[in-house]
Amino acid sequence: MLDASERLVMAGSVDEVVAILRDTARAAVGAEGVAVVIEHDGRCSYVAEDAVSPLWQGQTFPADHCISGWVMHHAETVALRDVRLDPRIPQDAYAPTFVRSLVMVPIGRPVPVAALGAYWSEAREHDDDTIKRLESLARLATIAIENARLTQARNRAAALGAAQNRILELAVAETPLSSTLDAIVREVEALSTSRFLGSILLLDEDSQQLRHCAGPSLPRAYHDAISGLAIGQSLCACSTAALHSEPRYASDIANDPLWAEFRELAVGQGLHACWSTPIRSAQGDLLGTFVLYHSEPRQPLSADLEIVDFVVQTVGLVVHRARAEAAIRVSEARYRQIVEGAEDFAIITFDAQGTVTSWSIGAQRIVGYRAEEVVGRAGDLFYTAVDQTEHVFHAELELAQAQGRAANERWHVRKNGTRFWGSGLMMPLAMDHGGFVKIFRDRTAEHEAEAALQESAARLHFFDELDSQLFNIRHAEEAMLAAIGLLGRTLNVSRCAYADVDIDHDRFWIRSDYNAPGIQSSAGTYSLDLFGPRAAADMRAGRTLIVRDVMAELGQDEGRETFSAIDIGAIICCPLVKDGRLTAMMAVHQNQPRDWSPSEISLVREVVERCWAHVERVAAEMRLRESEERLRLAVDNAEVGFWDVDIVQDTLIWSLRTKEIFGIFTDVPVTLDDFYDGLHPEDREATIDAFVAAADPERRTLYDVDYRTIGREDGIVRWVAAKGRGVFDSAGRCLRVTGTAVDISARKAAEEDLRELNATLEGRIVQAIAEREEVQAALRQSQKMEAMGQLTGGVAHDFNNLLTPIVGTLDMLQRRGVGGEREQRLIAGAMQSADRAKTLVQRLLAFARRQPLQAVSVDVGKLVSDMGDLVASSTGPQIKVVVDAPEHLPAAIADPNQLEMALLNLSVNARDAMLEGGTMRISASTESVHEGHRSKLAAGEYLCLSVADTGTGMDAATLARAIEPFFSTKGIGKGTGLGLSMAHGLASQLNGALTIQSTPGLGTNVEFWLPRSTTMPLEASRIVEAPEPRSTRGVALLVDDEELVRASTSYMLADLGYRVIEAASGEEAIRLLDSGQQFDLLVTDHLMPGISGTDLARRVRTARPGTAVLIVSGYAELEGLDPDIPRLAKPFRKNELAETLSQLGGQP
Template identity: 40%
Template structure:
């Protein structure tokens, strides 16, 4: 049974122990580990924990089946970054990276055998990277209270630095011996008794005796007579005075040969380091030696100058990566003064942190394989920014040993190349192709052309100089719908529209002459549609290679743009004509008003004989025609004053059927087809009658030999934004006038609603009929559509918005009002003297008493002076105050005073719906009716 010691938690480790690990062990939650709470630990474990926490030697205890780890402060330093997480964790999990190395040792000690090692090496991870580590340790099994192995106790010491130091020493000694053996002069090491300790290879080459006859014997013994010679005296002096000596002397060997030797002796701790060389031929070779030395210095200077002149960073390192040389570019770029360093230090200090590990890995791999070292990484400049460099190093091997003696390398700035890598890829590909054989170039270009040929969305073809397809790419199927077999062997003009044949033939004939034609032509798609294609071609041998791009959408966009520009010009022209029309109508109406009024008065009074009355009738008809012309102009310009309201279209058309039939003549059959449930349309009834009559007259003139004139109406809705009449979405009454006449071609149809455009010939029409109807429909918020074909008749659809109001059922009276009824005093206001005079005559004939005023201001003064009229008849637009201003003033001053506004101008803006209006020119009957309606609607 295990030994259990019950004691307080604080007694497990000495309370007096103030070490960091003692505190950590006391504070650790051991209940979560296999060891359980500390007050239940065995005495042996408690004792060991007390021992290790009080020791400065790295120690740890691994206890239990999981080998739970408990260690001291000194061992925490070995754990490095694994501490403090390693406390209380299984030993083999903490050192998971060396589990396979530790497991046999752990199993052996857990079997009860102590294990001790003076040097064991591991590759461990404890500072974020793998590193070599060496340890000397002893593992001692510890038994628990039941006599079993409860765990083991380890005392260890990391000897990595000593091992590496000894290794470096051995390497240094090896390198030293290698250096000595590689020297061109003889070398020997004498101890303080002048015994020979070592000779290098050059010394043995001078000697003919074996090495065992030399080493360990004194210099005087090996070289008899030398002790008392000049060289012997100098050697003793150097040994005793501990100062270097140099001497050229002649020595005779035992075989009788004599040589001049240059000997140098240097005091060293062991004794003397002696160098000598045969300089017998020195005097003869002195000039050559000087030349060689000068050449060497010059070569070194040239190398340094060349290296400094190279725009890249040039470097040399030893096999382990310690730097031996940097050219001037290194200091210029980094700002660092050259000093010996290592590859790891350079990576840590100058290479971008994200690239450092990859750089070292690449260098270590090159060292291991002996191959070329190459990597791309970023180096920090003296300004603090980073640029990309391509680093390449090649190994130089010792010719004798084959071992890597140095690394020669260069770091090339490739920052701009990397930034422009995408743009330069094609160029690099071409440069690589230049370095390949002609066969490789042709193959690559052929492959590239084939890929482009297969994947390009543009049309590509090979055509001979006769215009016959030899090869086409798959884009032809996608763009024009033809499979390759439907094209190859066929002439190009079988697929080009006839109008473009000549230009297409000229293009491939131009290519046959060595030219590179450019061409835009139209191809017929397999489905019958047209496609515009822009071509670029170049001859090659007896064939032409061409690439075509489908520009149909671009052409369509250009066509739409041209159409929009044409519509804009037409709109501007119509607006200008409309503004001109409005002004002309005003003046023309003012001229017609006294003419019609005078002729009307003369006609009513029966003045003159029969001939004079015919002349007056003719003049009055001409004036009425002029009035209608002005109304058409105003309707075209959308400036005709309208009084829109709900109109019963069926009743209006039915009432006009007789007039339309009589106007159309006996050779034209008139049919009216109107449903009973037609909703009311929003329109001006008088203007709609005029529009319908105009359409009927146009239909009659289109059927000189007679025909059928159909008038129909239907309720229709516009639900899509695209409509021929550009109508707003909503519900409409569509009034249709259809004839079986000559019809119109597309050119005539395009100009049908232009003002003053007519196909009836000179003197047979004004060209304003359809323009007036179009203007009226637009003014009402509707539209006009025309469909026609030569010989198939014409249909005109007048779209009128559906009215929300109820139809006025009393109907319209066309009977003239009584003209002989005295009804009171009228204040007549007009700035045109002739118009005012003719209107005054009409009012006088109607029985009114007249008071005239030339302006609104004059009329207001009359009222202010006490004048009280029964009615006011005033012009609309006058200099100063308008008729609307005058009406508002009278309403405020004299409520209930009837005011009638007359105007010959197109615009009636600002006239309130409640103010009575009358358009110029007018007859006495129209004036009488307007006044009668005004009086009847005014309060008594």
């Protein structure tokens, strides 16, 4: 880029600029063609290399009908992937070219004056780096084109000036007029860049005819034909220009109605365009016409019109001089008239000593003095003081005298003191008396343009270096440091600084700055208000602060002291106001007063603008990268794939996720064939139809379809949900279709499960209703059984209360031997009946499940043998009951009552399974259990009780649910469904197990496993006569709400040696306790109105620790009864009471 900028500085024409840009663009972005398009008067002209299109070279196009005009009008860069798809492209102009893709960037700020185009022969995407490089080239081209134009203007002006000098020399040397006019035409034809042919026709005042006087390059046949054309004789451009005294342009002779008479002649000589301009004298008299011809139809360029202006003025001067030459020889006054006719030229004559002898009207207009003010004065009166001191004027006279001419270009001074740049010649006069003549023009504008050109070259180099430094900088602070260093060195200032402004609009920080040698840094924190109201107001309003002399421009209260304190004598400070808030400042400081030039102020502003634009662009790029990264992460995390189908190029782009959906796990290019091949055959037609509808300009539907894919590499079938839309150009053509794809295989599987679920819903509802009815029936049966249990328990409780005094009385009568032998037999029979009643009540309590679990050593063999008769009596004659219980079986740990109930339930189940009869076998045996046994018990010794039948048996499904509560196969009202579950629960409570083996049609065997006991079972209590007590054992408090029970128990306690205190309720016992009544033993019923026996026992133990307590109850349920309180079941005999009391710690 630096090499390019140096070459661009030296470029002398737009063609050279294009050549440099072409080479640079090819190297930087690989462009195959480069063109610069210049807009003038609403038309765009191409300065292009042949590779773009020979047809464009030298042509102009309407600015509103070409892409370059659009770029300049909108001041925006355009990057076109394919020129065939953009409506702004004139297809007929591009069709014969190789151009398929382009980037066009505007040149010039703020209003573009040209455009830089880069061209490629294939459609392609243009990345940010390509666009940035071309925009950088465009910034270089901005100044380069201006430089080239100024250079061309300067060169053209110099060439015109040189040509003018040569023509004036011919005129002064009295060269024949025809030769001078031929020389003029040859000079301007040589200067032409558009290769026109010139012709001069002079008016014959006597005949009023136009005579051909000059046209060395025109065919003789042509100028002979038009020579002698009378004004008004024909409507051709030459005649009408003279007739109407105004320029006439015929851009296309073949189609111009004014050329009807001479069209065939002109076209036959290869002349297709004609521009005719009248030539006038200084007094306005018509002298003739100057005509330019071109070999192609076209409009004149600005350079052509400049040459026309030069020719008509020069020819006017030469012709007027030639016609007045004879009179000049006769009369000096006549000569003066000729000289003064050239108002655009200053013509001054001097005598041999350099004194002014004549002063033309042109000299008066340019310098400001009238002739009477200067004639007779020294000729250097309008030279600068420096030139007067150095005798520059007399040096010119000497050079002219020695060499015949002295060219001169320098500053001169007008009468009013202003300066102008004079350019012309000093020549000796060919007269007897000698002297000199100086002819010059005011060329101040051209000189200043050249100065501007040099300044532009310096700016071009500066901004090229700045852009090169900023190109790879991605942080704001680094960019500002680079800029202030370069700006400070370029302007040769004391200091250049950048500051960030706080949100309060007052405090600001200068973090670092550029300082010239010997200048201290201004880095630090400052308050803006301390720099005075002018500085603060300008910064907050977004205006550039310009102070050329701090001490002279700022007062005591206007921040002068603050500026002086940090050695600022002059300053330019540019603010950055963003969203209405002052956010930053950049300033250049001079430690002494400095007259800042407009170009310096402009440079600082543009540097600030470019730096901030760079910072904003870098920040925007960073935000874009972060946004793209967030989008990528979101898409990756959401497992969403995207796709892009380029309809025009017939290409397909898939993300990695999309490839995975199609079973492609390698990063390889894909085509539309991969898409079609990956579709499931059953979904291919519908999917393609949906895509066609989305790409159809008439329908433009949303592409929303679910389809299946078959993985190319893994063969897996996946469900995909795809959505997308078509992208259409202004002509309605679909350019591409883009969208997303999501793997919905899991959702589809769930939907299929739901469909299957719905399909079986009715059957499952019927099944659920049936199961609910079964549960409700089982619940009703359970509630019925619960009610029966409660009723049975209550009846048993009452029976026990009735039996207690009966058993107690019979026991006492039997022990005391009341009556004779016959009476004793009756008492023994009554006692036997009472014992049988007691056993019946215990079984009722077991049935009602009101018996607490009392695990003791049980003689299982005897228990099974004793139940044989009971089971046989309940099964009927069709079923044979076999009991197999060997003698001397070891004891097992069990609750005898609940074990009997469980065996009874298993026997009933076996009976019900043999409706047509069979064999029931009840057996007991010892078994050693090892690890992995079917009972899943821990290894050890166990007793196994089994109930086997030869009934219907159970299938696997029924067997799996056999121990579920309320599950029954007996039908509604024929079973509770609790027998097996209760047996299973009892076995688990006893640390045993329940196992079931069953085969449909063969029968069922239920095994009840019990742990083996290490102690011997208790023998049945014998009825023995308790000895009479030798002394009182203590005081017993007896509490029972049944009077007969209380009386019977009181007699027993008294017989055992206790003094008995009776209480009919728990409340009465509490009153005795609170009154201080002493007692050693508490014997209380459990279930009583008010306070229960358990609550009473707790109160007594709390109030009198150590007091013996015994609970007696005919309804012995566990709920509410402390397990550590001794208890005795009703009814009981005296010896049972005595044995229980002995276990409390004393002898009865």
